[in-house]
Amino acid sequence: MDKWVRRHYDLDFQMLKSSVALGFRRIHSSKLDAPKKQQKDRRFVLVIPATSPSPDLCKTIVTALALGYPSPIIINWGIDYRAITKWEGGQNLPKIPGFVKYLDAAMHPEAHPDEKLEEDDLVLMVDAYDVWFQLPADLLLKRYHEINKRANIRLQQQWDRDEPVPMRQTIIAASGKNCHPQPNSGSNMHCERLPDSPLRADLYGPDTEKDANKHRDHRPKYINGGVYIGPAGDMRRLFRRAAQKMEAGLNQGVHLFSEQGIPGEVLGEQEVWRQWRRASKEVIQDSDAKFLMDRDFEYHFGLDYNQELSIQTYWTDTDDGLFDGAFVLLNNQSAIDAHSEALGISPVRLQGVPEDIESARNPLADVIESPDWGEMELYADFFTESVPAIVHHNGFKERRTSWWDKPWFHQHLRKLLAFHMAPRIPEEPLATIEAEDGGVKYWATTAEKLDRRPRLMGDSAQALLKKVGFQDICQYLDDSLRLPGDHWWDEVFRDAGGPFS
Structure with missing residues (x-):
């Protein structure tokens, strides 16, 4: 184990130890006491780390708003990443301290009541410039609970x-096919120690995971930093740990360049710790485990293996120039069959509209009559059968422009956005979930009750966060990036309707 890696494990451990001890007492007492089921109200917030405006940032934000997600809270606006990283690389690293700053502010006892978060309120953080939402918030929230339920059953088994089992899952990160970055980046992610994906072993046929360098044929089992979701308290503890690691590395002069490598290292530590806890009480020969065994590295942290919340487009291309996923009409089984046959999938796996989507309220019901999920272009993966809530264009980024008119929402985007931006006092929650310990109702914060424009995180949340207009977040940062006479709304709406107001 690197000397620097060993050293930065030691940071602020007493705080972590007391926090985890409290968490374990909560787990054990809840299991023993069997509390009565009750209805709970929780807030749900969306956080986006973004430093500057862009039509691509606008696409992330308007797809969320048009599908009924909470108005985004933008962190890190206007900062120079080099002031934090101390070198020319690591552009995404400020995401970590910026997120901790927001959580500390929103959970502070003196936070404004319209912005305040409690321990169990839910926080979703997504990348700013390459993410599109395609399914509404209630579906994402239901899937979040289902993924955790399945993970906790596996941990129990x-x-x-x-x-009592000392592990559980409350935080979910997106998953990818490649363990990135490697240890020479300054982060030791314990890639070889991570658990196998629960997806079928022959996901990509008999050659699945046979070639270590052919990442396209690997099942997703590694962290991707494009999406995180979890309770505010647990997320703060996880990202405080990541911030400590990041600061320790930078102070040692390490040129950290990957934000996802740092939470990925925490995930790797957790897995080594879990393996040690499951082992019998024999002498531990594993040097990594020996170092970790006297500490508590349980962060309730896991992955979206099935890519139900977020699908990553990187490593989805085949040697023949085909792709694992596409925007398709799920009622058009012959087109799905043709895609599948071209990819060598037999029998065809993707069959029609998934049950949870079919039973969900269709967001187009707000703007057209009798919409049909099966007649709406949705991105789907023909191997995993995933129709995700979020499409993350971390590969083939040119599709952010060339594919922008493909999703079902595009031709209705202005109407959907206008409908959801209208101020109104919500009478219904964003989602109602039946959980094992009772029902949960998720609500947006009251800060967006009468004004659903995005908000900028400043120095604190003791007052309402500043609202920001679409012009300020959607405009081209550099005029050379747009055609003469074009404006951001020409790219985002493509309907000759002018600016959005």
């Missing part, structure tokens, strides 16, 4: 002792 892996624990063969009489004492």
Whole structure:
């Protein structure tokens, strides 16, 4: 283990130890006491780290707003990443301290009541410039709970002792096919120690995971930093740990360049710790485990293996120039069959509209009569059968422009956005979830009750966060990036309707 890696494990451990001890007491007492089911109200917030305006940032924000997500809270606006990283690389690193700053402010006892978050309120953070939402908030929230439920069943099955299981999952990150970055980046992610994906072993046929360098044929099992979702308290503890690691590395002169590598290292530590906890009480020969065994590295952290919340487009291209996923009409089974046959998938796996989507309220019901999910272009993966809530264009970024008119929402975008931007006092929650310990109702913060424009995180949340207009976040940062006479609304709406107001 690197000397620097070993050293930065030691940071602020007493705070972590007391925090985890409290968390474990909560787990164990809740399991033993079997509390009565009750209805809970929780807030749900969307956080986007963005430093400057762009039509691509606008696409992320308007797809969220048009599908009924909370108005985004933008962190890190206007900062120079080099002031934090101390070198020319690591452009995304400020995401970590910026997110901690927001959570500390929103959870502070003196936070404005319209902005305040409690421990169990839910926080979704997504990348700013290459993310499109395609399914409404209630579907994402239901899937979040289902993914955690399945993960916690697996953790319980892996624990063969009489004492309560000391692991659980509340935080989910997106998953990818490649363990990135490698240790020479300054982050030791323990890639070889991470658990296998629960997806079928022959996901890409008999050659699945046979070639270590052919990442396209690997099942997603590694962290991708494009999407994180979890309770505010747990997220703050996780990202405080990541911020400590990041600061330690930068102070040692390490040129950290990957934001996802740092939470990825925390995930790797957690897995080594979990493996040690499951092991019998024999002498531990593993040097990594020996170092970790006296500490508590349980962060309730896991991955969206099935890519139900977010699908990553990187490593989805084949040697023949085909792609694992596409925007398709799910009622058009013959087109799905043709895509699948070209990819060598037999029998065809993707069959029509997934049940949870079919039973969800269709967002087009607000602007047209009798919409049909199966007649709406949705991005789907023909191997995993995933129709995700979010499409993350971390590969083939040119599609942010060339594919922008493909999704179902595009031709209705202005109407959908106008409908959801209208001020109104919500009578219904964003989602109602039936969980094992009772129902949960998720609400947006009251800060957006009468004004749903995005908000900028400043120095604190003791007052309402500043509202920001679309012109300020959607404009081209550099006029050379746009055609003469074009404006941001020409690219975002493509309907000759002028600016949005």
